[in-house]
Amino acid sequence: MINGIVNIYKEKGYTSHDVVAVLRKVIGQKKIGHTGTLDPDATGVLPVCLGRATKVCELLTDHDKTYEALLLLGKTTDTQDISGEVLEERDPGNLTEEEVRSCIESFIGEYDQIPPMYSALKVNGKKLYELAREGKTVERKSRKVQIHGIRILEMNLPHVRMEVDCSKGTYIRTLCHDIGEKLQVGGCMEELERTKVGRFLKKDAVTLDEVRQKMEQGEGAELFTPLDQIFAELPAVTVTDAKAWMSYNGNDLPERFLLEKEAWTDGQEVRVYDSRKNFIGLYQYRAPKKLFHIKKMFLDPEAEKIEK
Incomplete structure (x- = not known):
């Protein structure tokens, strides 16, 4: 089984679920998940997690993102994009x-954004876009999103091409x-093109x-980022052989x-890590007790471990 992340460039016409379905067939494993939906008409970066790396899908979804968008002024649609x-x-x-x-530029900073009806958010167990397709409109609560920066790349009115750095949960359609x-x-x-998700x-x-x-050429391994490298900015530490069993069990x-x-x-x-370079998980230091507490376990149960 492959345990890692592949940085997919999603092409127009595919849903994020389509990408996962294709990869399951191409790679030949079921445990695969994506890290944040891109609309079928949108293109760009879609990190896909495989095996134990599916545990970081939620963490990657929380990362800030960068998009390049083309805004058309003078036209309002029900989907907030040109397809509507x-x-x-x-x-x-x-x-x-x-x-x-x-x-x-006035949108740079925090602002209250109302999610669009054509979105995958759920209200009473039903996705908003499903309700929208039934001709229904329901009240949506606004939520605060963060626009870290907007760079205008080209202005040829009524079109404006811009690059947007934003927090998770930001709808660029709604921004437009x-x-x-x-x-x-x-x-x-x-x-819309997503050009960056975290790293x-x-x-x-x-x-x-x-x-x-x-994959057909037998060179697929080079495409996958190892699970632990997602956290490369964090210090790497090694538990002593005598106490490795504690970390295997998720103990402090x-x-x-x-x-x-x-x-x-x-x-x-x-x-x-243990001394055999098995990645055990993420720990967080608790200064008052002078110990590290487990935050997320990633240990491969099939990895050769040091016996107690």
């Missing part, structure tokens, strides 16, 4: 580039819609066809049971 039914068209011809730039509303001409998203970048992503070719580890002797700070997270 046009609800209203207004002439944006009197807008100046300065007005548009100022409006777009909200910009249009604030400019009083309406707006929708015409194109995963567009330049390193591979298509499904490329994965298929590599007094700092004296580690080979490394450091001045640890309260809340410090570390990657814990």
